[in-house]
Every structure is written in C-alpha cells, then in structure tokens.
Amino acid sequence: MDIYRENILDHYRNPRNYGKLIKPDITQIGDNPLCGDSMVMEIRVSKGKLVEIGFTGKGCAIFMAAASMLTEHVQGMSLSSLRKLSKDDILELLGITLSPTRLKCALLPVKTLQQSVGVMDVKKGG
Amino acid sequence: MADFPLLKTRIRGKRIVYLDSTATSLKPQAVLDGMNRYNREYSANVFRGLYDISERATAEFEKAREKIAKFIGAATSREVIFVRNASEALNLVASTWGKENIKKNDVIITTIMEHHSNFVPWQQLAEEKEATLKVVGLQSGYKLDEVELLSAVKGAKLLALTHISNVLGTINPIQELIKKIRKINPDIVIVVDGAQSVPHIPVNVALLDCDFFAFSGHKMLGPTGIGVLWGKAKLLEQMRPYMYGGEMIERVTLEKSTFQEIPLKFEAGTPDIAGAIGLGYAVDCLRSIGMDNVRKYEENLTELALDKLSKLKNITMYGPGNASEKCGVVAFNVFGKSKKLIHPHDVAQILNEDNICVRSGHHCAMLLHNALKLAATTRASFYIYNTEEDIDALVLGLKKAIKILG
Numbered sequence: 001m002d003i004y005r006e007n008i009l010d011h012y013r014n015p016r017n018y019g020k021l022i023k024p025d026i027t028q029i030g031d032n033p034l035c036g037d038s039m040v041m042e043i044r045v046s047k048g049k050l051v052e053i054g055f056t057g058k059g060c061a062i063f064m065a066a067a068s069m070l071t072e073h074v075q076g077m078s079l080s081s082l083r084k085l086s087k088d089d090i091l092e093l094l095g096i097t098l099s100p101t102r103l104k105c106a107l108l109p110v111k112t113l114q115q116s117v118g119v120m121d122v123k124k125g126g
Numbered sequence: 127m128a129d130f131p132l133l134k135t136r137i138r139g140k141r142i143v144y145l146d147s148t149a150t151s152l153k154p155q156a157v158l159d160g161m162n163r164y165n166r167e168y169s170a171n172v173f174r175g176l177y178d179i180s181e182r183a184t185a186e187f188e189k190a191r192e193k194i195a196k197f198i199g200a201a202t203s204r205e206v207i208f209v210r211n212a213s214e215a216l217n218l219v220a221s222t223w224g225k226e227n228i229k230k231n232d233v234i235i236t237t238i239m240e241h242h243s244n245f246v247p248w249q250q251l252a253e254e255k256e257a258t259l260k261v262v263g264l265q266s267g268y269k270l271d272e273v274e275l276l277s278a279v280k281g282a283k284l285l286a287l288t289h290i291s292n293v294l295g296t297i298n299p300i301q302e303l304i305k306k307i308r309k310i311n312p313d314i315v316i317v318v319d320g321a322q323s324v325p326h327i328p329v330n331v332a333l334l335d336c337d338f339f340a341f342s343g344h345k346m347l348g349p350t351g352i353g354v355l356w357g358k359a360k361l362l363e364q365m366r367p368y369m370y371g372g373e374m375i376e377r378v379t380l381e382k383s384t385f386q387e388i389p390l391k392f393e394a395g396t397p398d399i400a401g402a403i404g405l406g407y408a409v410d411c412l413r414s415i416g417m418d419n420v421r422k423y424e425e426n427l428t429e430l431a432l433d434k435l436s437k438l439k440n441i442t443m444y445g446p447g448n449a450s451e452k453c454g455v456v457a458f459n460v461f462g463k464s465k466k467l468i469h470p471h472d473v474a475q476i477l478n479e480d481n482i483c484v485r486s487g488h489h490c491a492m493l494l495h496n497a498l499k500l501a502a503t504t505r506a507s508f509y510i511y512n513t514e515e516d517i518d519a520l521v522l523g524l525k526k527a528i529k530i531l532g
Binding site: 002003004009012033034035036037038058059060061062063102105 | 467469470471472475476479487488492495501502530531
C-alpha cells in the first residue's frame with residue numbers, strides 16, 4: 001500500500017496550523033529520541049474547549065502529516081474528547097495502515113497534545 | 127560464491143536488495159545446514175552425556191571454538207568465550223574486570239564513534255565507581271583524533287575503542303595506535319569492539335595486542351544469538367565469573383563453590399550449541415573466500431557506491447571519502463527543494479517499496495550523530511553477496527524518494 005498518497009504529501013508540504021501561537025495557555029514539548037522527531041505543541045483553551053492550536057517541529061512526512069491533520073481535526077473539540085483520541089482515530093485521519101515502527105511517528109502529535117491537556121489539568125488543580 | 131537462500135526469495139514479486147549487513151548479515155546455506163544437522167541428528171547437551179550424540183555435540187561445539195580461535199589469531203581456543211553477541215561480550219568485561227579493577231577517580235577512555243554497546247557499559251561503570259569517563263572526538267575526514275587519544279591515555283586505566291565505526295565506516299588503525307599507546311601507558315587495559323571488523327577485514331588479535339576483543343556471529347554470516355569475547359588468558363584467569371549456574375561449576379558444597387577453568391568459567395548454563403556450530407561454518411565460509419578477498423571485493427564495491435552516490439545532486443555523505451580508508455558502509459542524507467531534509471525514515475520507507483533494505487535512524491550511535499549535529503541518517507552497507515546492480519537499485523530508489531518527497 002502506498003502510504004505517500006496525495007493528501008499525506010499535501011499536509012507534509014503545507015502543514016496546517018504550523019507555527020507558534022501569540023498567547024498560548026500551554027506549551028508542550030514532545031519528542032521521540034529514538035528517531036529524532038521533536039515538536040512543540042501550543043494550545044489555547046476556553047470554556048473547556050480547544051479554541052486555537054499551533055505546532056512546530058521536525059520529523060518525517062508521516063509525523064508532519066499526522067500533526068497537521070490532527071490540528072485541523074481538534075479545532076473546537078472539548079478537552080474530554082481530546083483525552084479520548086486513540087490510535088485508531090489518527091489512522092482514520094491518515095487513511096493508511098502503518099508498521100509498528102512508523103506508528104510512533106504518527107502518534108507523537110496526539111501524545112504531545114494529550115500531555116498538554118494533562119499538564120493543563122494539573123495547573124488548574126494546583 | 128556461497129549460496130544465500132534469502133537472495134532467492136521474492137516479495138511483491140521482486141528480489142530483495144539487501145543493504146543492511148552492518149545490522150546483520152545474510153546466512154549461507156552451509157551455515158543453515160550445519161545448524162540443522164545438529165538439531166536433527168545430535169541435538170544433545172554438551173559436556174554432559176556419555177552417549178554418542180552428546181560426545182558428538184561436545185566435539186562439534188569445541189571444533190567451532192577452535193575454528194574461531196584460528197580465524198582471529200588467538201593463541202589458544204581457551205581464550206574464546208561464547209556469549210550472545212558483542213554487546214554481551216563488552217558487558218561481561220565491564221561487569222567483571224571493570225567492577226573489580228576500576229576505582230574512584232580512575233580514568234576510562236572511550237570515543238565519540240562508539241556504538242552504544244561500547245559506550246553505555248563504561249558510562250554506567252564510571253558512574254557506579256565515581257570514575258572519570260573521557261570521550262575522544264574526531265579530527266577532519268571523520269577520523270579519530272589521534273593526538274587527543276594519545277594524550278588521554280596517559281594514566282588511564284582502561285580504553286574502550288571500536289575497530290570500525292558502524293556509521294562512518296572509518297577503519298581505526300588499531301594496531302599502530304595500540305603500539306603507541308602501550309609505549310605511553312604499558313598498564314592500560316584495551317577493549318576493542320570488533321563487531322564491524324571481524325566480518326569484513328583480516329583480524330589477528332595477537333598482532334593487534336589488545337586485551338579484549340568482542341564480536342557478534344550474526345554480522346559475519348553466522349546465526350543470531352552467538353557471539354565471542356576473546357581475552358588474554360592471563361586476564362581471563364584472574365577475573366571472577368560473570369554468571370553462575372550449570373557448566374561453569376567445578377565443585378559445589380553448602381559452604382562454597384569453585385569454578386571451571388576458562389573458557390567454561392564464563393559460560394554458565396546450556397550454551398547456544400547450534401549457534402556456535404553455525405558460527406563455525408560461517409568461519410569456514412569466510413576462510414574459503416579469504417578475508418583479503420572479502421576486503422578487496424568490498425573496497426571495490428564501496429568505491430563504486432561512493433562514486434555513483436556522489437553524482438546525485440541532493441546527497442550529503444558522512445564518513446571518509448576514500449574507500450581505502452573505510453569499510454563497506456555509507457551513511458548519508460538526501461535533500462529536497464530548498465535543501466529541505468528528506469527524513470531518513472521516509473527515504474527508507476520509499477526504498478522498501480522496491481525491496482531495498484537500508485537502515486535509517488541513529489544506528490545505536492547517538493553520540494556520533496549529536497556530535498555531527500544530525501538527528502538521523504540513512505545507511506547502506508555491503509557484504510560479499512552485494513553487486514553493482516544493488517548499488518544501481520539504490521541510486522534509482524533515492525531518485526524516486528527525491529521525486530516523491532523532494
């Protein structure tokens with residue numbers, strides 16, 4: 001199966017929501033030291049919902065496409081829904097199947113996003 | 127030329143272009159047959175039974191040890207210890223000689239081009255013992271900084287050094303270096319990681335004059351699960367066992383146990399008998415070709431690869447530019463428009479569509495990648511079964527990757 005299909009390449013070449021936010025509520029670093037992928041995810045939250053998201057980072061095409069598609073998908077989503085995002089949701093967004101090794105690249109953005117929401121809860125509680 | 131069954135298999139109807147022998151080599155039919163014979167005809171334990179098939183298993187197991195000893199120029203096969211792989215061999219030295227001899231404020235020297243296997247055990251040992259770990263860097267041309275090395279070894283207790291870099295392919299002139307080091311510091315213990323050298327160039331541990339030498343069977347046409355630690359008998363005899371259990375025991379009483387002589391002292395438990403026998407056949411195979419011929423063949427192929435790859439516009443290669451100074455390993459990165467890096471994972475994935483097997487990542491050499499300011503590289507490596515067609519397939523595959531992602 002060809003994983004470098006047109007929509008993946010489009011998101012790779014022109015990632016959506018790429019860049020820093022002016023006033024993020026939370027900034028979360030995510031990395032995968034094994035393959036050298038690293039990213040910064042920034043979000044703004046209002047009334048329990050994600051209202052703005054931006055990311056920067058470097059990595060392979062699958063990582064970049066997954067991050068780009070994820071940031072489009074989660075606009076306006078409630079934090080509780082964000083926490084429920086699963087591996088299958090990401091694969092559905094990408095529309096491809098991946099080997100276990102490449103899966104790590106595809107899941108780094110959602111992992112980082114969910115960490116950022118976790119951090120946010122701690123902050124609120126504190 | 128030996129017969130490699132894997133080269134006859136087809137995936138998606140196409141042949142396999144195997145360019146990852148630095149990770150593990152293909153296995154010739156003779157090795158598979160030798161292991162099969164053990165499993166089918168005499169799969170008894172070694173050093174135990176008095177019946178025919180056990181005697182035969184012991185004899186074949188020890189014959190393999192003899193073949194390996196001769197192959198690497200060991201004075202006696204007692205100095206050849208079977209372990210799982212080079213990593214285990216290096217850990218064995220760190221956990222035995224290292225723990226007994228390294229004290230607070232002692233100095234351990236290693237280099238920036240080590241595989242994690244020959245760095246992390248020493249880093250951990252230094253931490254545990256509050257010893258100092260010094261890391262020798264590179265000079266120009268991706269070579270080890272000899273001046274820095276020779277100055278660092280003064281007063282040091284141990285040097286852990288790779289023979290050949292598994293990323294750059296740089297062949298360290300170990301023999302000359304050790305000669306110089308021994309003059310500066312006659313007491314230093316020298317551990318050489320030979321995982322990338324024994325399969326590809328002639329090696330003679332007596333001439334090298336190191337103290338320990340580690341390598342893996344599966345990178346030299348043998349099976350996985352078997353490797354070798356060679357050590358000078360004098361040192362091995364002083365060392366405590368690495369593990370305790372069957373085979374390595376001489377006598378056990380409630381109060382005390384005594385242990386076998388080397389090499390069995392270091393081989394607790396039933397060993398990988400089929401693996402050791404398989405490695406013996408791999409050695410036969412390499413000897414029948416001749417290691418000088420192996421080296422010559424690979425040097426020619428590497429020269430061809432360096433030449434053909436350098437004609438690609440968007441490639442940067444890391445390592446000595448001259449095939450005479452390096453082993454059959456080429457690490458590189460390819461770039462697209464406005465010099466944007468095409469991630470090695472993507473390169474490897476696109477090559478895989480045409481069954482071209484290369485490695486991508488940091489190849490267990492994060493220190494080296496950090497020093498070169500690289501997150502990852504793609505690595506193609508060659509062995510006796512590779513041909514010019516394989517290199518042409520790689521070049522075509524890279525052009526395809528640049529076309530898709532560039």
